[in-house]
Amino acid sequence: MTKLSAAMKRQVLENMFVKNYKRMWPYIKPVWGRALLTLFLAIPVGSMDAVIAWAIKPYTDAVMVEQTMQSSWYIPALIIAFTTVQGGLSYILSYLNTWVGGKITNALKADLFRKLLTFETEFFTSKNSGDILIRFNSNADAACAGLLSNLKSFVQKFFTSLSLIVVLFINSWQLALVTVAVLLFAFLPMASLKKRVAPILNNAMAIISRLTTKYNETYSGNKTIISYNLESYQEKRYVETLHKNFDLQIKVFQRTRWLTPAMHIILSIGIALALWFGSYLILSKQLTPGGFVSFLTALILLYQPMKGIGNTYSSVIMSFWAIETCFAILDTQPKILDKEGAVDMKTMQHQIGFNDVSFNYIPDVPVLKHINLTVNKGETIAIVGNSGGGKTTLVNLLPRFYDVSSGSITIDGKDIRDFTLKSLRQNIAVVFQDNFLFEGTIRENIMLGDENATEEQLQKAVKEAYLDEFLTTLKDGIDTQIGERGILLSGGQRQRVAIARAFLKNAPILVLDEATSALDNKSEAVVQKAIENLMHDKTVFVIAHRLSTIRNASKIIVVNDGQIVETGTHEDLLKVECGAYKMLYDMQFKTNNDKDKKESGDTIEK
Numbered sequence: 136m137t138k139l140s141a142a143m144k145r146q147v148l149e150n151m152f153v154k155n156y157k158r159m160w161p162y163i164k165p166v167w168g169r170a171l172l173t174l175f176l177a178i179p180v181g182s183m184d185a186v187i188a189w190a191i192k193p194y195t196d197a198v199m200v201e202q203t204m205q206s207s208w209y210i211p212a213l214i215i216a217f218t219t220v221q222g223g224l225s226y227i228l229s230y231l232n233t234w235v236g237g238k239i240t241n242a243l244k245a246d247l248f249r250k251l252l253t254f255e256t257e258f259f260t261s262k263n264s265g266d267i268l269i270r271f272n273s274n275a276d277a278a279c280a281g282l283l284s285n286l287k288s289f290v291q292k293f294f295t296s297l298s299l300i301v302v303l304f305i306n307s308w309q310l311a312l313v314t315v316a317v318l319l320f321a322f323l324p325m326a327s328l329k330k331r332v333a334p335i336l337n338n339a340m341a342i343i344s345r346l347t348t349k350y351n352e353t354y355s356g357n358k359t360i361i362s363y364n365l366e367s368y369q370e371k372r373y374v375e376t377l378h379k380n381f382d383l384q385i386k387v388f389q390r391t392r393w394l395t396p397a398m399h400i401i402l403s404i405g406i407a408l409a410l411w412f413g414s415y416l417i418l419s420k421q422l423t424p425g426g427f428v429s430f431l432t433a434l435i436l437l438y439q440p441m442k443g444i445g446n447t448y449s450s451v452i453m454s455f456w457a458i459e460t461c462f463a464i465l466d467t468q469p470k471i472l473d474k475e476g477a478v479d480m481k482t483m484q485h486q487i488g489f490n491d492v493s494f495n496y497i498p499d500v501p502v503l504k505h506i507n508l509t510v511n512k513g514e515t516i517a518i519v520g521n522s523g524g525g526k527t528t529l530v531n532l533l534p535r536f537y538d539v540s541s542g543s544i545t546i547d548g549k550d551i552r553d554f555t556l557k558s559l560r561q562n563i564a565v566v567f568q569d570n571f572l573f574e575g576t577i578r579e580n581i582m583l584g585d586e587n588a589t590e591e592q593l594q595k596a597v598k599e600a601y602l603d604e605f606l607t608t609l610k611d612g613i614d615t616q617i618g619e620r621g622i623l624l625s626g627g628q629r630q631r632v633a634i635a636r637a638f639l640k641n642a643p644i645l646v647l648d649e650a651t652s653a654l655d656n657k658s659e660a661v662v663q664k665a666i667e668n669l670m671h672d673k674t675v676f677v678i679a680h681r682l683s684t685i686r687n688a689s690k691i692i693v694v695n696d697g698q699i700v701e702t703g704t705h706e707d708l709l710k711v712e713c714g715a716y717k718m719l720y721d722m723q724f725k726t727n728n729d730k731d732k733k734e735s736g737d738t739i740e741k
Contacts, residue, residue, distance in 0.1 A: 158462050162242045162279070166235050173231040176224055177291040183221040185298035185436075186214065189305070189429065232287050240279035243461060247271045250464060255471040256536040257496075265347030270464055273343075277457035289451060295437075302433040306426040307416060310409055314434060317405035342380045349373045409434055471535055471556070479558040483643045483674060485547045486511045487533070492542035494528060502528050504697045506542070510690075512643075515675040517685035519719060520694040526678045529694060530646045533676070534563045564642040566666070568649040570633035572621030577606070578613045580621070580632055584639030592639060599668040600635035601661050602628075627658030634665045645673045649680050682720055691716060 163170055251271050259267075296318075303311035353360065353369060360369055413430060416422035422430075489508040495501045503525045510516050518526045531537055532544055535556060543550050551559055564584075572580050581596060582588060588596075597603050597613065605628060609615045621629045637645065647666060663684060679685045686705045693701040693708070693715045700715050701708055708716035 159239075159279075159458065162239045165242070166238045169231050170235045170239075173228060173235055173287055174290050176228045176231070177287050178294045180221055180224045180228055181291040181293065181295035182298040183217050185295075185302045185433065186217045189302050189433075228287065228291075236279055240275055243279055244272060244275045246465060247275060247461060250467075253469045255469055256531070257470065263345070263348040264351045265343070265345055265349075268347050269343055270460065274457045274460050277454055278461050286451065299433045299437040303430055303437075306430040306433070307413070307422050309416065309421075310413055310430055313408050313412055314405050317401060317408065318437075320401060342376060342383055345376050346373070346380060349376060406431075406434060471538055473555050474552055477553060477555045480546065480554040480562055481558075482562060483512055483546055487644070487674065488543075488545040488548075489529075490543045490545060492529075492532065492539050492544060494525075494532060494537065494540045496537075501540075502697050503532075506697075506699060508692065508699065510674060510676075512674050513672070514689040515670060515677060515687070517677045517679050517688035517691045518694055519679055519682065519685070519691060519716065520700075521719075524695045525697040526694050527648055530648060530676050530678060533644070533646065534560050534565065561640075562642050563644045563646060564637040564640045565646045565648065566630070566633050566637055566669075570629055572617060572624070572629055572632060574617075574619045576611075576614045576616055577602075577632055580617070581613075581635045581639060584636040585641070588639050596635040596638035599638050600631045600665045602631045602635055605631070625658070627662055630658075630662045631665055634662070634669055637669055643673060645670060645675045647675065647677045649678050682723055693719070 248271060251267070300311065300315060300318075303314055349369070349372065360366060409431065413422065413427050417424060417427055487510040489506045492503060492506040493501055494503040506529065508516075518529060520526055528537070532539055533551070535551060538552070543552075545551065546554075573583070578593070581593060584596070585592070593613075594603075597606065606612045606615075615623075617623050617632075621632065624632065647670075677685055677688065685691060688705065691701075691703060691705060691708055692699050695715060701711065703711075703716075708714055709720060711717055
């Protein structure tokens with residue numbers, strides 16, 4: 136049973152190597168020539184160490200036995216020449232290793248990033264930023280550059296060891312047999328290494344991702360940390376995670392690095408046996424002094440690569456683990472995909488229908504319940520209701536940020552799941568409450584709406600979004616750098632850049648997700664005028680917190696607890712005594728003082 140188990144372990148390792156090789160081949164293939172040259176160069180670089188050990192035998196015998204240097208004067212020069220060649224080849228080897236490793240790593244990172252862009256919103260909400268960074272970036276370094284570097288080192292050390300073993304046999308086959316037997320015994324502990332390390336590496340990756348998340352939180356949430364005096368709180372959480380990471384590092388060390396001292400002890404036993412048995416062979420005239428010195432030199436030179444092979448093997452195992460992690464990600468299928476036979480959506484001609492739509496994030500915990508709604512082309516539908524009632528979820532289903540749990544959403548009678556994702560989303564523009572701006576210039580962020588837009592179209596979008604006056608106050612105008620996430624702009628300015636971007640996209644369906652709720656009255660007034668320009672000739676869904684902004688909507692629906700409880704115009708809904716909309720309206724306006732009423736009225740007039 137033990138033999139079967141050992142055979143199975145070997146088979147698993149072989150399968151792992153073959154599987155990883157096959158998966159890595161598409162990345163290696165474009166640079167396979169240099170990759171192969173890298174491994175081939177590792178052979179002479181490693182083998183040349185044996186030249187020194189081999190050359191010592193004739194030189195020592197000539198000097199110590201024959202008492203002359205005439206027959207071996209060239210040997211010191213030969214050693215210098217070979218060492219010089221070895222140094223030059225080592226430089227070329229390191230350069231090629233870095234070049235090939237970088238190319239393979241970049242190709243894998245590009246595929247991982249491309250894969251990242253295919254995942255649905257749910258994927259990102261279920262992961263923290265550190266986890267994303269580790270899985271889609273750092274693991275690729277370990278998988279590619281690390282693996283190639285370790286394989287190069289492994290090949291170099293293997294051929295160093297092999298060539299030195301040859302020198303051992305040349306000098307004394309009896310001593311060599313004893314030494315090789317000891318070396319083979321030294322490799323036995325490697326068999327179970329991967330099994331010991333894999334569970335810890337999975338936990339370590341989770342901890343490292345949490346550390347990265349702490350940095351991201353501190354960067355993005357610095358104002359909250361400062362205003363709430365959370366420095367000590369954040370530091371405590373970070374230090375706790377550091378300690379957990381330290382504990383895992385120690386466990387990894389304990390389960391891998393014992394291999395080096397174990398091989399150190401075993402190899403030392405081999406040297407001791409060689410000294411004892413070699414002395415006997417010299418005294419019995421079966422080995423010359425030069426042969427014994429050459430043998431010991433080869434054995435001592437063999438000691439270092441053999442000791443290092445243990446560490447290199449540990450690193451190779453970790454690289455294989457990283458490869459498996461990367462390809463597990465690449466094999467993961469997003470939940471929201473184009474269905475087979477999906478067609479391109481041209482534009483919206485008639486209406487959008489929500490047909491008995493239900494949705495839940497968590498099984499058996501419904502967020503939307505049996506929603507039925509028809510929206511005709513050109514209508515503006517305002518969605519209001521209590522917080523957490525399902526308003527944002529409802530509009531998030533339209534561009535398929537999530538898919539319905541049951542029921543269907545149709546555009547012109549066709550299920551949106553029958554359209555390609557790209558064409559569906561090309562027909563929908565979304566302006567969020569907190570719009571994301573990319574690092575770069577204002578121009579670059581607006582042009583994301585349509586990268587092929589003309590300068591005239593760009594300037595029109597800027598004007599319609601009421602950005603033109605603001606841009607004149609900037610030294611570089613529309614080419615001003617706005618920093619990461621648009622941090623150098625105010626909230627109202629960021630909203631107007633997002634609106635200009637939506638103008639350029641010119642999609643027939645527009646979703647406004649509380650686009651003005653985070654702004655002050657002055658900023659809201661400007662942004663509201665820009666939104667009114669944007670809404671022209673479009674089918675619009677407006678999620679509104681401030682009811683003053685939706686009085687002119689074609690239809691207002693009130694969503695509470697995942698259900699549509701009221702539908703009608705502003706005037707119709709105000710006539711419903713004790714109605715849900717009237718209660719929301721009264722809470723927002725009727726209880727305000729005269730000044731608040733006037734300011735609200737002034738805002739509406741503007």
